[in-house]
Amino acid sequence: MTKTGFGPDTKGIYPIAATPFRPDLSVDWDSLDRLTDFYVEAGATGITILGILGEAGKLDPDEALEIARRVIARAPVPVVVGVSNPSFAAMGRLAKQSMDLGAAGVMVAGHAGLRSDEQIAAHFRTAVEAIGPDTPWALQDYPLTLSVVLSVPMIGRIMAEHASCVMLKAEDWPQLEKLSAIRALQGEGKMKPFSILTANGGLFLDLEPGRGSDGAMTGYAFPDMLVELDALHRAGEREAAHDLFDAHLPMIRMEQQAGIGLAVRKYLLMRRGAIACDIQRKPGSALTDRGRAEIDFLLGRLGRRDARARLAPRDAMA
16 A cells, blocks of 8 residues: 655655665665664654665666665655656556555656656656656756756646646755745746755755745755754754754865765764665775765764764774
8 A cells, every 4th residue: 555645745754765784785674674773763754765876877677676665664754655667667566566565655767868847747747657647756856867857847747737746846056046936936826836855965954944845855974964954944943953964064075075975874873773885886986985985084073063863982892
């Protein structure tokens, strides 16, 4: 049965899940179960799997489906499945299989070959045909990596053409004025209501709620902090929210480094006990010993202000 809680009024924190691998590069199923529990215990509203952070492009179809099956079955919260694929047949197959397993919805992005607005519009029309017009989906706006530029009018057009598009995963840069522009149009009745969850590793989560975001769909390795930050913002505790964000900003910045960011994130998840190994499938990056030492140094500093970062020394890990 599909889990509810994914729609135009969705609010909260949907962590983007990593995919754990063993040293032999096979999927670490035990770590996947532990990671799912980690996100749930952190207070996540939902979980998003098989995104870019989850190394979805490095998985074969059977692995992707098994990941979806295990997370959906284990998590008591809504699960959104990334199904973006240059092959609409593959996109549609994974979307249907995931929804049959009980996914709350799917996430769809464009691809690097899209240039004009007409190409973009045609892509998403075909994508909706592939996943099914009744499948709720999130539109991923991530031009920094995907090279697909979605203007505010283009976002409005996609939303108007597809009733099943219920969410914008907003990770453009700069982002804040774009959020305000969208919310202004919605306030004037010129754009339909939809949820906006932001990303970019959380770099702008100090200000995005003030611009109209409904929460975050991002992969920072402290999802419990994201949950607390979101709650503080919703409670109007602005100064406390900024104090918490400021304490974590050096680590958030560390995770957002181009090329090495996923290695940092997986290392932190490993240090926190959520996964057993921080290895990535190729192509992927790896931290040097000095890089790991720098992260450990930042963890020590963060631990003075947030007990969640007070971890056992690395050499004490099993």
